[in-house]
Amino acid sequence: MNIIEIENLSHRFGDGTLGLDGIDLDIRQGSFVVIAGPNGSGKTTLLRHFNALLLPTAGCIRLAGVSTVQAPVRARRLVGMVFQDADSQIVGETVYEDVAFGPRNLRLGSGEIERQVAAALETVGLAQIGEKRPHLLSGGEKRRLAIAGVLAMQPRVIVFDEPFSSLDYPGIRQVLKQILALHRSGHTIVVTTHDLEKIIAHADRLILMQRGRVVRDGRPAKVMMEVEKFGVRQPCAVRLGQEVTPWLS
Amino acid sequence: MAELTPFGFVAGDSLLHRLDARFKILFLIGLSLTSVRVHFGGLAVLTLALAGVIFYCRLQLKSAYRELRYFLILLTLVFVARVLSTGGAAAISLGAMTVCVSGVTAATLVCWRLAFIVLVGLCFVATTRPVQIKAAIQWLLKPVPLVPEKKVAAMLGLIMRFIPVILNQARQTAEAQKARGIENRKNPVYRLTRLGFPILRRSFECADNLAVAMEARCFNANRTDPELSARRRDWIAAGALACLCVALLIN
Ligand SMILES: Nc1ncnc2c1ncn2[C@@H]1O[C@H](COP(=O)(O)OP(=O)(O)OP(=O)(O)O)[C@@H](O)[C@H]1O
Ligand SMILES: [Mg+2]
Numbered sequence A: 001m002n003i004i005e006i007e008n009l010s011h012r013f014g015d016g017t018l019g020l021d022g023i024d025l026d027i028r029q030g031s032f033v034v035i036a037g038p039n040g041s042g043k044t045t046l047l048r049h050f051n052a053l054l055l056p057t058a059g060c061i062r063l064a065g066v067s068t069v070q071a072p073v074r075a076r077r078l079v080g081m082v083f084q085d086a087d088s089q090i091v092g093e094t095v096y097e098d099v100a101f102g103p104r105n106l107r108l109g110s111g112e113i114e115r116q117v118a119a120a121l122e123t124v125g126l127a128q129i130g131e132k133r134p135h136l137l138s139g140g141e142k143r144r145l146a147i148a149g150v151l152a153m154q155p156r157v158i159v160f161d162e163p164f165s166s167l168d169y170p171g172i173r174q175v176l177k178q179i180l181a182l183h184r185s186g187h188t189i190v191v192t193t194h195d196l197e198k199i200i201a202h203a204d205r206l207i208l209m210q211r212g213r214v215v216r217d218g219r220p221a222k223v224m225m226e227v228e229k230f231g232v233r234q235p236c237a238v239r240l241g242q243e244v245t246p247w248l249s
Numbered sequence B: 001m002a003e004l005t006p007f008g009f010v011a012g013d014s015l016l017h018r019l020d021a022r023f024k025i026l027f028l029i030g031l032s033l034t035s036v037r038v039h040f041g042g043l044a045v046l047t048l049a050l051a052g053v054i055f056y057c058r059l060q061l062k063s064a065y066r067e068l069r070y071f072l073i074l075l076t077l078v079f080v081a082r083v084l085s086t087g088g089a090a091a092i093s094l095g096a097m098t099v100c101v102s103g104v105t106a107a108t109l110v111c112w113r114l115a116f117i118v119l120v121g122l123c124f125v126a127t128t129r130p131v132q133i134k135a136a137i138q139w140l141l142k143p144v145p146l147v148p149e150k151k152v153a154a155m156l157g158l159i160m161r162f163i164p165v166i167l168n169q170a171r172q173t174a175e176a177q178k179a180r181g182i183e184n185r186k187n188p189v190y191r192l193t194r195l196g197f198p199i200l201r202r203s204f205e206c207a208d209n210l211a212v213a214m215e216a217r218c219f220n221a222n223r224t225d226p227e228l229s230a231r232r233r234d235w236i237a238a239g240a241l242a243c244l245c246v247a248l249l250i251n
Helices: A043-050 A072-078 A095-105 A110-124 A139-151 A169-184 A220-230 B021-037 B040-056 B062-085 B101-127 B130-141 B149-179 B188-216 B232-250
Strands: A002-012 A018-028 A032-036 A058-063 A079-082 A157-161 A188-193 A205-210 A213-218 B090-094 B097-100
Touching (some): A018 A043, A043 A188, A058 A072, A095 A139, A139 A169, A205 A220, A213 A220, B021 B040, B021 B101, B021 B130, B021 B232, B097 B101, B130 B149
Parallel strands (some): A032 A205, A157 A188
Antiparallel strands (some): A002 A018, A002 A058, B090 B097
């Protein structure tokens, strides 16, 4: 089943920039998709259409059969989004409050909110520091907090916009481990990046974007041969004619 | 970003933390009103009582010290102004300025009251979660006609959220400009405009990002608020405080 269906999607910004240009894409439930492309290729713009933060200026995007234009709030429940900049995603005074922000907006009951928040914090391994101030967390912990905030709303798709930017090695490992665990538990995962090395071994599909269009789409091993033509760095192993080894082994 | 809001909530499990936020707001108002009515004797009793509560609850107010430094400077200025502006029999005179006993007494009283009220406010903020303050204000505004309490409370919540963002922008921009030698410029107007515009622009950008993040998580004014429940301890605390205030006011 396709959880996301995109038909001829275009988006023109207020100032006339064409951010997306005729995108056709279906994403299967439970798949692990990586979207790669150089700066300004439209990755973030595309992701923001998934949860109706941006609406198409032409074409349409359907989530489990329903257009995001018709049901933006449903789209935000269905698709959780972890932003490029973890700091700007923090809205609560404490770790707990931050995670509770989404469920409160959904008008869940108090008991239900408590259960969801506890479960989400447990999943990302932050249950011990629920009372800490979010701004004091490390980069990796902030990213995991953002994931918990999204999980507490029980989405079926989770999109990550550059999840590894400005993280150190342990931070990357923590976040990667989290992403893989979420995929195993049945979530559909979409990750954007311009650095394939860390994540591509785990993906089952690689999409290349350039100037607002999808230029390549297919199995990672195949698409990877051509990435350098489109301004994305090829992982070292591929250049040497080997397979990319997973970061977490 | 770390030491941004020393004036904020400090997690804990003391009696003050567990009291109902609505009661705490009423206590805050009651104590402030009482403190401006009473004189030295009454203030001493109130201050001792407050100190007792702070000690009993083991509140950690150390983190507020940095902010309070500026308040102490302000307090000193108020004190000096008050002393110099009160007339009476001169005790000491320095040239044109005279300092009299009644001036010193009046100034001490004013500063003591101010300090007391700020300390009470600090205890309130340090022991009450922002969501609870918001819910309590919403509850207290409900009976007021023509006030859309949910909107007002949501607005207050947003302001509380955005103040640290703006302060942070201001600090970062000021540091970046210092690093590029803005201090060599003596013209304050030039420095202010050079500092002001980037701060405004960046604050708007930041606020924009935050607004998108909140929208992504379905933010609206109509949300589940934490449940406020008045327990026996709230009524006991209210009774005790009311007795204390009335006794002080009658005296
Ligand atoms: N609000 C906006 N108004 C006008 N143009 C915009 C706006 N947001 C993005 N763009 C433009 O749309 C294009 C795609 O931007 P987008 O942020 O989606 O790229 P990206 O692939 O996410 O890049 P990066 O790797 O830097 O995150 C860029 O050319 C950008 O300048
Ligand atoms: Mg981007």
